[in-house]
Amino acid sequence: MSDRKIQISLPSIGEEEWLACKDPLMSGWVTQGPKVALFEKAFAERHGVKHAIAVTSCTTALHLALVGLGIKAGDEVIVPAFTWVATANVVLYCGATPVLVDVDPKTFNIDIEQARARVTEKTRAVIAVHLFGRCADVDALREALPHNVAIVEDAACAAGAELAEGRCAGGLGDVAAFSFHPRKSITTGEGGMVTTNDSVLAERMLQARNHGASISEEQRHAGPRPYLLPEFNLLGFNYRMTDIQGAIGVVQLGKLDELLTEREHWAAWYSEQLADIDCIRTPAPSPSGRHGWQAYVLYIDLDKSPVARNELMSALEELGVSTRPGTHAVHMLGYYKNEYHYQDEDFPNARDCNNQTMAIPLHNRMQADDYQFVVQCIRRIICG
Structure with a gap:
């Protein structure tokens, strides 16, 4: 650790x-x-x-x-x-x-x-x-x-x-x-x-x-x-x-626009740095307007990735990088599954997002070397 x-x-x-x-x-x-x-x-x-x-x-x-x-x-x-x-x-x-x-x-x-x-x-x-x-x-x-x-x-x-x-x-x-x-x-x-x-x-x-x-x-x-x-x-x-x-x-x-501008900068930097990794899809940019960048969420292509999403998250945790699933698929949660008898495949895109998304650190208390370290760790695990 x-x-x-x-x-x-x-x-x-x-x-x-x-x-x-x-x-x-x-x-x-x-x-x-x-x-x-x-x-x-x-x-x-x-x-x-x-x-x-x-x-x-x-x-x-x-x-x-x-x-x-x-x-x-x-x-x-x-x-x-x-x-x-x-x-x-x-x-x-x-x-x-x-x-x-x-x-x-x-x-x-x-x-x-x-x-x-x-x-x-x-x-x-x-x-x-x-x-x-x-x-x-x-x-x-x-x-x-x-x-x-x-x-x-x-x-x-x-x-x-x-x-x-x-x-x-x-x-x-x-x-x-x-x-x-x-x-x-x-x-x-x-x-x-x-x-x-x-x-x-x-x-x-x-x-x-x-x-x-x-x-x-x-x-x-x-x-x-x-x-x-x-x-x-x-x-x-x-x-x-x-x-x-x-x-x-x-x-x-009063700080909102300054905080968003900083998040926009580092979200763009992440996308540039991770663009050449085949098994990672970076967040799609908004065609117009302004993204709020509450989180920077990757989509892991399990057919191309050398490790499963959860294995990648575990390995990053060992290196000191916190991650989370993007969020969850409601129909796969116990209450909704039991109450409405949903099957995982009922909403296949939500199911895949549940299993294949990963949020990586993005917040206004990070420094440049923190972002660099996150990318280095991802590359170390996926690219060897």
Whole structure:
């Protein structure tokens, strides 16, 4: 085992984020409050949307989006089969049925023709995942779907990403959900954001985020009668972000473009350095817009590789290079396999991505020699 260790991801946080926590801690307003409101306003402006609503995670953001759309028992929601399990789970939280479709193995995003083919009279929404930071082609998906089927962007990996210049993730579909988990380009520890241009939908989600309250805690405390509780006319949840997280988020958002530019540079460098290895397919570049580069994910051709994907990951771990599978195929996970009787071959592209993708380190705390070491280790194992 090597003494050197290059982590798959590390958050780029430091003194500025630490100092930002002082205001909410000293003021005593540590739950959702003015710092969250400031983060929401800045996030909406950066992503070109009317409304941004901060929540506890991307999972709760997705759930809130579906609740806001009125998804319920008897409805169907189309979900790509190669994605983090939460994308499908939130459909079940609403009592609806997730309908899986395969993915394009070159982009890792939803197969639009398969999505079109699986639409029924029960289909209420399609969740388009911008996997690893590359925007799904929401325009083509919109053309393929009936007008009454909503598009939900799972933009967990896509803060700052663009489908085309000036058209950011978060405003491409009807509603979108972002993640601020530490493996994302910007982080609040845990946390998420819902974005939309639909003011009616935004109001429903705002209320549902806060137990279904008719007004927020800030509005109540600032009003003439703060001692009176609000009305609760719909079933809601406690999905509120803390002001400590909001303060961190404001600082992180201010660094987003700088962080993405650095990731873009090293992603391009990786692709150049690994281009001549026959058994490795590097990520396909976005035809336009901006890739979010939450992760740099290789596809290992097992017919050409001298080692299996898991053997390669194990060997890299021994050399001090952390890796992960890109993500998992939902239909191959125990719950979905048992509940819906899926076979691995039902979604062959998702199955192969499950078995053949490998994320290698890409984050803003790496140095040039770290990237060089990663490539050297891959070449040492595969090329000898």
